[in-house]
Amino acid sequence: MKQSPMHVWRSLGEVPPGFGPSAVTIGNFDGVHRGHLAVLGRTVQAAAAHGLRSVAITFAPHPLAVLHPERAPQPLSTPAHRLELLSYTGIDAVLMLEFTHELAQWSPRRFVQEVMVDALAARQIVVGSDTRFGRRNAGDIGTLREFGTEMGFEVDEVADLKGADASRRWSSTLARELIAGGDVRDATEVLGRPHRVTGVVVHGDHRGREMGFPTANMTTDSIGAVPSDGVYAGYLVRPGEHGEPAADPEHDTGERLPAAISVGTNPTFDGEERRVEAYVLDRDDLDLYGERIAVEFVERLRPTLRFEGMDALIKQMNDDVARCRAVLGVSSPA
Structure with a gap:
């Protein structure tokens, strides 16, 4: 302490x-x-x-x-x-x-x-x-x-510290490799806390809101190594008493909200810009624009996929949210 x-x-x-x-x-x-x-x-x-x-x-x-x-x-x-x-x-x-x-x-x-x-x-x-x-x-x-x-x-x-399998010592290099490969769960073991990316919420294409999943889009110059493209279960963390999320979740004084996080270019809509965006489960009332937030990666759910149309994407997003609830231990709204 x-x-x-x-x-x-x-x-x-x-x-x-x-x-x-x-x-x-x-x-x-x-x-x-x-x-x-x-x-x-x-x-x-x-x-x-x-x-x-x-x-x-x-x-x-x-x-x-x-x-x-x-x-x-x-x-x-x-x-x-x-x-x-x-x-x-x-x-x-x-x-x-x-x-x-x-x-x-x-x-x-x-x-x-x-x-x-x-x-x-x-x-x-x-x-x-x-x-x-x-x-x-x-x-x-x-x-x-x-x-x-x-x-x-x-x-x-x-002496070097190693994980349960004792195959490699805990190091920044190992943490970066795990994060780059999307293995955020094992990266958590190395770091001692879930990996975080911090950035300011900006306006996106607003497609998520149209589909019933409004997302917070982070600036492309976000702070922290960004995991490989895919969908993750995790948390969106809002600023605490010092005006931005703490670097360690144990010291956060702001809101920590369960979220489904997407990393990638949104290939279904032929996107080109790589983004980090998060949908806070069961919340469509949040106004986060201009806030500096953190997203915390707990587990990778799947790779980024291209879908044939919006209906197929919405069905997959509902499945993603259900899996996200299971990983984070969040129940469905009554």
Whole structure:
């Protein structure tokens, strides 16, 4: 649980002089999944055990977006959402460094000395087994242990976490692959919460309302990796006390409404623009235009299909809603 307001620094110059001593961890933390939470939790525990401050070092944008934009992954969360998710872990502070070509040239030694030791007075460094840092990712756990002996800090390695089948470790890469394939149920296991896409509701073609299924259409620049085309059971989340949905459903103060969610181009009507739209079950009274909402993906019901006419589509949509009710445990209206 969050113990006090989390400090956020966006450069080394913002770290208060004399800060520390501290327990430090480092990572991209995209999506702040369950593997990340294990490392962050161990960092908080180490700080408490040794009377230290806990700090997470992360980067924005993603290093690959700077070094190899063509290989940059689709983000699971924006920097703002990442900070929000980190704030729920109990970490005392986050140093979110701007990743630049200049920073990419720092040697592992320079990074550890100037960031972890000089700025943060690290006494404990907690990392996952795949940690890499410094120019060309030359630094690893072995490097950290060598520097620790010289610079006065200890290194704690957190073992990989895996799912029930133990086939692959939980990672942002795995979560993205599952989401891209539409396997949002398994992505939930990795993330520790249902995956969300956030955006502003805009006007669409209004065909859904004509068919009895009014949908909220999200802007095409929605935040969060969009799952593969198909129909999903999930939730539409309206803004809470801070004016937009929280990044984690456990911290939402707004409405969370059961919904059938469609991702795709609407091939029955020869659509070309890929959209995310959600029909809130049994509600035709909602005016959501202009609101920033989130859609939360629980389970994929079927792939996107092309239907021969509106009657066939309406029949399928009724079937989709029935399956959606079953998945979400929502009864039919009286």
